[in-house]
Amino acid sequence: MRALPVCSIALLAALLAVPPDVASAQMKLSPKATAPGGTETRYFTSIDGLMDGNADVILKETRQGKTVTAAVLDVCYPVSAKSPDRKDRFVVNLQVAGQTLTGTTQSLGEKAPVTVKLTRKPTGDTFEFRGQIAIGQAVTEVTSPDNSDLSEKEFLDNQTTDDGITAQPKDFTDVSPEAIAVKVKLDAATEFLKSLKGQDVEVTLASLSVGCEALRAGEQTLNMSVDPERAVALLAKFKAMPGVTAAGWTAGITEMDRTIRIAAADWRDGDRINRDKLATAVAGVLSKTLAAKPVSQSFSPITGKLKLVFKRPNQDFPALELTDTIEVAGLVSPDRPGSTDRLMLWIGSPSTTTADESTGAKLNVSDEGVADEEGDQPDDGVIQALAKELKGQRWDADKSVWK
Numbered sequence: 398m399r400a401l402p403v404c405s406i407a408l409l410a411a412l413l414a415v416p417p418d419v420a421s422a423q424m425k426l427s428p429k430a431t432a433p434g435g436t437e438t439r440y441f442t443s444i445d446g447l448m449d450g451n452a453d454v455i456l457k458e459t460r461q462g463k464t465v466t467a468a469v470l471d472v473c474y475p476v477s478a479k480s481p482d483r484k485d486r487f488v489v490n491l492q493v494a495g496q497t498l499t500g501t502t503q504s505l506g507e508k509a510p511v512t513v514k515l516t517r518k519p520t521g522d523t524f525e526f527r528g529q530i531a532i533g534q535a536v537t538e539v540t541s542p543d544n545s546d547l548s549e550k551e552f553l554d555n556q557t558t559d560d561g562i563t564a565q566p567k568d569f570t571d572v573s574p575e576a577i578a579v580k581v582k583l584d585a586a587t588e589f590l591k592s593l594k595g596q597d598v599e600v601t602l603a604s605l606s607v608g609c610e611a612l613r614a615g616e617q618t619l620n621m622s623v624d625p626e627r628a629v630a631l632l633a634k635f636k637a638m639p640g641v642t643a644a645g646w647t648a649g650i651t652e653m654d655r656t657i658r659i660a661a662a663d664w665r666d667g668d669r670i671n672r673d674k675l676a677t678a679v680a681g682v683l684s685k686t687l688a689a690k691p692v693s694q695s696f697s698p699i700t701g702k703l704k705l706v707f708k709r710p711n712q713d714f715p716a717l718e719l720t721d722t723i724e725v726a727g728l729v730s731p732d733r734p735g736s737t738d739r740l741m742l743w744i745g746s747p748s749t750t751t752a753d754e755s756t757g758a759k760l761n762v763s764d765e766g767v768a769d770e771e772g773d774q775p776d777d778g779v780i781q782a783l784a785k786e787l788k789g790q791r792w793d794a795d796k797s798v799w800k
Contacts, residue, residue: 435461435462436459436460436461436466437459437460437548437549438457438458438459438460438549439457439458439460439546439547439548439549440455440456440457440458440546440547440548440549440551440552441454441455441456441458441524441544441545441546441547442454442455442547442552442555443544444456444526444539444541444544445541445543445544446539446540446541447472447530447537447539447541448474448475448537451474451475451481452472452473452474453472453473453474453609454470454471454472454473455470455471455472456468456469456470456471457469457471458546463519465493465498465517466493467490467491467493468490468491468493468498469488469489469490469491470488470489470491470498470500470513471486471487471488471613472486472487472488472530473485473486473609473612473613474486474532476506476507482606482608483606483607484506484606484607484608484609484612485504485505485506485507485509485612486504486505486506486609486612486613487502487503487504487505487511487532488502488505489501489502489511489513490502491513491515496516496517496518497514497515497516497517498513498514498515498516498517498528499513499514499515500512500513501513504532505612506612507533509532509533510531510532510533511530511531511532512529512530512531513528513529513530513531514528514529514530515527515528515529515530515539516528520542520543522545523542523543523544523545524544524545524546525541525542525543525544526539526541526544527539527540527541560578560580560618560643561578561618561647561648562578562579562580562618562643562644562645562646562647563645563646563647564643564644564645565645565734566645566646566733566734567733568732568733569646569651569730569731569732569733569734569741570653570792570797572645572646572647572648572649573646573647573648573649573650573651574625574628574646574649574651574728574730574731574741575622575623575624575625575628575649575650575651575700575701575702575728575730576620576621576622576646576647576648576649576650577620577621577622577623577628577631577632577635577644577645577646577647578604578618578619578620578621578644578645578646578647579618579619579621579635579641579643579644580616580617580618580619580641580642580643580644581616581617581619581638581640581641581642582615582616582617582640582641582642583607583611583612583615583616583617584640585638585639585640585641586607586617586619586640588639588640589619589638589639589640589641590605590619592638593621597623597624597627597698597699598621598622598623598631598699599621599622599623599699599700600619600620600621601619601620601621601622603620604617604618604619604620605619616642620647622649622650622699622700622702623699623700623701624697624698624699624700624701625701625728625729625730625731626669626670626701626730628646628734629734629735632644632645632646646734650702650726650728650743650745651728651741651743652743653792653794654780654792654794655743655744655745655746655780656741656742656743656744656780656791656792657741657742657780657783657784657787657789657790657791658732658739658740658741658742658789658790658792658799659739659740659742659787659788659789659790660738660739660740660788661731661737661738661739661740662738664729664740670729670740672696672703672729673694675729675740675742676694676696676703676705676727676729677694678786678787679703679705679727679742679744679783679787680694680705680707681786682779682782682783682786682787683705683707683725683744683747683779683782683783684707685782686778686779686782687707687709687723687747687779688709689707689708689709689721689723690707690708690709691705691706691707692706692707692708692722693705693706694706701728701729701730702726702727702728703726703727703728703729704724704725704726704727705724705725705726705727706722706723706724706725707722707723707724707725708720708721708722708723709721709723711751713751717753717755717760718753718754718755719751719752719753719754719755719760719762720751720752720753720754720755721749721750721751722749722750722751722752723747723748723749724747724748724749724750725744725745725747725748725779726744726745727742727743727744727745728741728742728743729741729742729743742783742787742789744779744780744783747779750764751764
């Protein structure tokens, strides 16, 4: 049986027709064994093959003994094959007549008419569903012979509400200083996003897709990258905006094995980080480590991300006078939100491209299939050299401390 994505507590609330706070309270109750012939709730979290296997289905049944007395079908699905990331959803209360389940409704997004006609047949320990589901003019034939159901406890145990947002991190070892996220109600998401136009904020494109979990929860999590020095102020502003229910830091570009922590005092001008001074020092270390000449250094005004560029003669065929261009990304920020006397410096893996930059006619060179390189230095050499030169600490992943 194909397992489909889990859903949020808000989904359970919708299916049980109770407010989310009540649903949350119900989750905490210890389930009791159902007496023979008593009422119980069972769930199917898939109907195999529905909509070419792309539908996210939850069928909730209320049973008296083995007899179904009520059923609710919740289906989330792609609007079209051309837009698989754009989802719509319908929830329909089904009429139960023996083995037949029928109902009509309309989809929540596109407002398309929906008609459901299914037969449900026990087959040993599993159940068979056959029939049709029509959405607008599109009709899906349902032939699903092997479906297992779940108890309410099993269903609840599979739920998740983790949005990846940490509102008040103690430091930036588990979240990234430039990566922030906002959870906003779906009916307010459009206006919130429009308010970001013209601002120095970079929105992650993938987070604009409203998935099934968001549709069922009624909330969407939007991921953004910002200059770490502006993150605190922006989050305070976002928290006060209509429809926003959570805001904080999340995972981003930083990796702790490529991060060092240094004293802030040597790299500050007043209350601000002297980024140019630090970037120059970093470029000097990398120049030696990569055996390459620094060409440029710049900071993104939107994300605060550092970009260092180096060049060196390519040694694969010296007579051709080819040139390696090496780009290295970095990020400097306080090591935690608020006041601190430490900075974090993350340096990404160098990316190398090779081209003919000699005078006269050029040799066209393809880098396809060639892995990025760091000269003769192992990948760890860059970070180790920076830690030594800048008197920085590295992260001990085994002990979860700076060493």
